[in-house]
Amino acid sequence: MKPGEPIVPPTLEVRVSRAELLRHNRWNAGYFEDRFRQNEKKLKRLHSVPLGKFIPEKLPDGSKGITYGQVGARKLTPRGSVRYLQVINIRDTGIDFAIKPDRVAEGSHNDPARSRVNAEDILFTNNAFRGTDTLIGRCIVIPRDYGKLNISQHIDRIRVVGINPFYVCCFLKSRFGSLQVRRVMHGVDAMTISFIRVRAIVIPPLMVVLQSEIERQYRDMSRCHDRAMAIKDQLLDQSRIQPGQYGGAINELANENASYKRAMAEAQERLKHLISELEALLEGEQKRIRPYPG
Secondary structure, three states: OOOOOOOOOOOOOOOHHHHHHHHHHOOOEEOOOOOHHHHHOOOOOOOOEEHHHHHOEEEOOEEEEEEEEEEEOOOOOOOEEEEEOHHHHHHEEEEOOOOOEEEEEEOOOOOOEEEEEOOOOOEEEEOOHHHOHHHHEEEEOOOOOOOOOEEOOOEEEEEOOOOOHHHHHHHHHHHHHHHHHHHHHHOOOOEOHHHHHHHHHHEOOHHHHHHHHHHHHHHHHHHHHHHHHHHHHHHHHHOOOOOOOOOHHHHHHHOOOOOHHHHHHHHHHHHHHHHHHHHHHOOOOOOOOOOOOO
């Protein structure tokens, strides 16, 4: 660019048929980027179905298939018996309680029964703020009972029937799922994904044996994550430091601990392997989910 020349912002040009435009009823060019359209075609070839097919309005125990946490004023109680999760607590490999160890009083406004979290629930972050858009769509499965646990309004608690929740979570982490989440964020004012949009995400059917292998490997990964978190919690208790607004202080301390670093690195590598194996399977490059080479 020569001095004095006007700065022309980059533009995105896409060619969309009228039928495709009307079918999606979206008017933002980014929505029709080639990566999103190619992903849509691949998922169609895999005979994918809406995730909502597996999320009932209500389960036999009366709980909702999908809900979010407490709305309104937040009153934290340091000695409360219910752990309170916010978006920052949801990491790629699981829950990090130490980064923001908040608690609320049992049965309080901040502890609605409808959003209590159980083992094998899916937690899905439904909101992000300016500059933190990578947080939206972050997903984990609760692998075991962590005691009394509730969530903020920016996290969806999802229960599925007829499909393995560990497969659902790993699919949402894969590029096949994450591209769908990124796509619906184009052309919206608020970085929020609604229940309708979550239910509309499509997922391919997968043999039960493959879903079970995904669960097995995810649980193995979770045990590594939990070992790392146990060390981090211990460091937080022993040091008596404040974790920091975004967990900076406790993260710095934990990253100096060799045992924590080993366990965390293994959890991350196991998750990376599992997602890569699922993507290769869905691409048709292989017929099975290979075990972690460790």
